[in-house]
Amino acid sequence: MAQLIDGKAVAARVRAEVQADVERFKAARGLVPGLAVVRVGEDPASKIYVTGKKKAAEEVGFRSWEHHLREDISQEALLVRVRQLNEDPSVHGILVQLPLPKHIDAERIISAVSPEKDVDGFHPVNAGLLSLGQPGLRPCTPLGAMRLLEEAGCAPAGKRAVVVGRSNIVGKPMALMLLQADATVTVCHRKSDLPREVAQADILVVAVGVPELIQGEWLKPGAVVIDVGMNRKPDGKLVGDVAFQAASQRASAITPVPGGVGPMTIAMLMRNTLIAASGGV
Numbered sequence: 275m276a277q278l279i280d281g282k283a284v285a286a287r288v289r290a291e292v293q294a295d296v297e298r299f300k301a302a303r304g305l306v307p308g309l310a311v312v313r314v315g316e317d318p319a320s321k322i323y324v325t326g327k328k329k330a331a332e333e334v335g336f337r338s339w340e341h342h343l344r345e346d347i348s349q350e351a352l353l354v355r356v357r358q359l360n361e362d363p364s365v366h367g368i369l370v371q372l373p374l375p376k377h378i379d380a381e382r383i384i385s386a387v388s389p390e391k392d393v394d395g396f397h398p399v400n401a402g403l404l405s406l407g408q409p410g411l412r413p414c415t416p417l418g419a420m421r422l423l424e425e426a427g428c429a430p431a432g433k434r435a436v437v438v439g440r441s442n443i444v445g446k447p448m449a450l451m452l453l454q455a456d457a458t459v460t461v462c463h464r465k466s467d468l469p470r471e472v473a474q475a476d477i478l479v480v481a482v483g484v485p486e487l488i489q490g491e492w493l494k495p496g497a498v499v500i501d502v503g504m505n506r507k508p509d510g511k512l513v514g515d516v517a518f519q520a521a522s523q524r525a526s527a528i529t530p531v532p533g534g535v536g537p538m539t540i541a542m543l544m545r546n547t548l549i550a551a552s553g554g555v
């Protein structure tokens with residue numbers, strides 16, 4: 275049976291570390307880190323995520339604001355709001371909750387956030403810095419996954435890592451972080467031969483959004499598995515992109531869903547906000 279990688283416990287530890295650092299930061303700088311979250315419209319999942327982020331921000335000692343804007347806000351009006359937050363010295367981190375309504379060009383909004391306040395790490399400048407291997411704000415979910423590997427005692431150097439999914443917010447930055455940690459990295463997508471590629475993986479990270487796509491029997495025995503997927507089944511159960519039961523028979527360590535990567539994303543957002551308030555990485 276695989277070791278369970280307890281993301282909830284690690285995330286609580288990261289948040290406690292940030293809280294202690296915030297205390298020191300306030301004492302040294304006389305400044306309270308501030309996180310502004312922008313939410314557009316009434317997407318129910320976004321509402322839950324934003325509430326969780328705001329609560330975590332308050333618990334670690336930040337100031338936090340939620341800017342809840344109407345679904346029919348124009349792109350120009352949203353850009354104006356983002357620019358106001360860029361100019362506001364009490365705001366150190368800005369997060370625009372995705373997805374945005376269809377009439378808004380999300381890439382333009384993300385690019386409008388000041389790279390120094392881009393605590394999601396999605397701005398093209400931060401994406402470019404990651405790709406160059408230079409310091410910058412990194413996307414929270416892959417950052418959390420890297421921390422979970424560390425906590426599981428899995429050093430990527432020299433290992434074969436397979437990332438399934440190539441989104442800009444998870445798959446691609448995950449692959450780059452593993453590469454920077456000296457893994458030999460393969461990135462898979464819809465056209466890949468998944469059973470063949472997965473069988474090579476010492477480290478497998480899956481971020482696809484298809485319930486239980488990865489079958490346990492495909493895994494290399496002893497693999498370390500990070501399941502980023504979060505899928506709601508018709509019976510209401512939350513499952514990952516990996517068939518957990520069968521996978522935990524072959525893996526040496528695996529994240530559960532829920533309680534794996536999910537809590538880490540928010541914890542890393544707190545860490546990124548403190549970094550932004552401190553003047554960058």
Ligand code: NAD
Nearest residue numbers: 415439440441444463464481482483502503504535536539
């Ligand atoms: P996305 O839809 O932007 O990207 C999915 C990727 O998977 C794409 O690159 C696509 O090519 C690939 N893909 C789709 N179907 C495939 C298939 N059958 N075989 C191989 N590749 C396939 O999704 P995303 O934003 O990267 O999110 C992926 C999953 O991770 C979702 O379930 C999402 O809910 C979850 N997620 C979780 C967190 C967290 O904090 N735990 C954060 C972000 C995303």
